[in-house]
Amino acid sequence: MSDLEMPENLSDKGQKAHEIIVKFLQHKSMTYAGGCKAFYSPQEWTERGEKYGTNSLLVVVHDGGDLARIFNIDYGSYILNEDMNNMLAKVGMFAEACTSWYTAIYDL
Secondary structure (H helix, E strand, O other): OOOOOOOOOOOHHHHHHHHHHHHHHHHOOOOOOOOOOOEEOHHHHHHOOOOOOOOOOEEEEOOOHHHHHHHOHHHOOHHHHHHHHHHHHOOOEEEEEOOOOEEEEEEO
């Protein structure tokens, strides 16, 4: 299984968010997810017992790896973060940091 695989049971918008993020990674020649499963459905996230992101469209785990450079502004990659936020906003979504190691994607 690929670390970037789309989780099952996503809404249409959740699937679209996954598609946008993966295409963004590919466009930037970024493929390393940090050695962990990168994407979870809200249902999977709830079943894990996680507190934040359970009402989102998609949960993005970025504990290191290329996704951290995009979603965790502490990495200092402000342009990557802004570019991703603009891509999501174009389709009515936004990314919200939940902790330093995961982010949830929501409807605007």
